[in-house]
């Protein structure tokens with residue numbers, strides 16, 4: 001079992017107004033095999049948490065810890081985080097000109113495993129995973145994220161997830177920009193990884209829609225950079241009915 005532990009995490013970003021605190025003491029524990037949903041209003045810090053786990057340089061950790069099986073994640077480079085078993089699909093994945101999907105995935109796999117997969121098994125694995133996600137085989141020869149539609153980006157994320165076999169995946173707004181058919185296919189991919197490799201999932205979403213397909217064991221509500229409430233799947237159902245007003249009503253006015 002692998003455990004990702006976030007303890008009293010404080011994060012700031014530099015804005016024109018100066019150093020701005022975004023996360024104000026986040027506590028979260030995710031084990032392999034568990035699915036956690038982080039929900040919350042826009043601007044509450046959900047993506048900031050994802051970027052911080054990913055090691056994005058724009059986000060400064062001013063307090064608290066992130067560990068993976070006791071190892072200090074914050075001391076790791078982005079590559080080291082991936083090798084340690086973390087998978088971080090970003091809300092807005094970058095274009096990599098001149099690098100095809102196949103080569104990108106093979107390079108990532110090689111970096112994570114410490115050795116290159118044999119061409120024959122690799123080609124077979126990529127084909128199989130693409131078929132599972134009902135992707136056009138031609139997709140493998142395209143340049144990463146170049147002209148990808150919203151749906152193609154999401155499928156590419158889940159293709160990575162299926163092939164790289166991480167211990168814990170952070171998926172930020174994986175549901176955004178997907179029609180129902182694509183959402184089902186993408187969710188099936190995540191669910192396959194959950195059953196086949198006992199993946200732990202941190203699913204970040206503003207909407208409850210995706211939670212009908214990827215069932216969370218735990219639901220956390222983030223408000224103003226803190227976890228304001230925690231519960232089981234019933235909490236997501238309540239949010240579906242009530243929205244976030246209840247949480248926002250008690251918020252102090254920004255200074």
Ligand code: ADP
Nearest residue numbers: 013015022041042043044045046047048049058
């Ligand atoms: P969410 O994903 O919950 O919508 P974010 O983490 O994207 O929230 O943003 C939380 C707050 O932090 C927002 O007020 C946002 O404007 C601010 N913020 C996040 N990232 C940056 C950044 N790179 N530069 C400036 N402000 C940021």
Ligand code: MG
Nearest residue numbers: 042043044047
């Ligand atoms: Mg947002």
Ligand code: MG
Nearest residue numbers: 046047091173
């Ligand atoms: Mg966000």
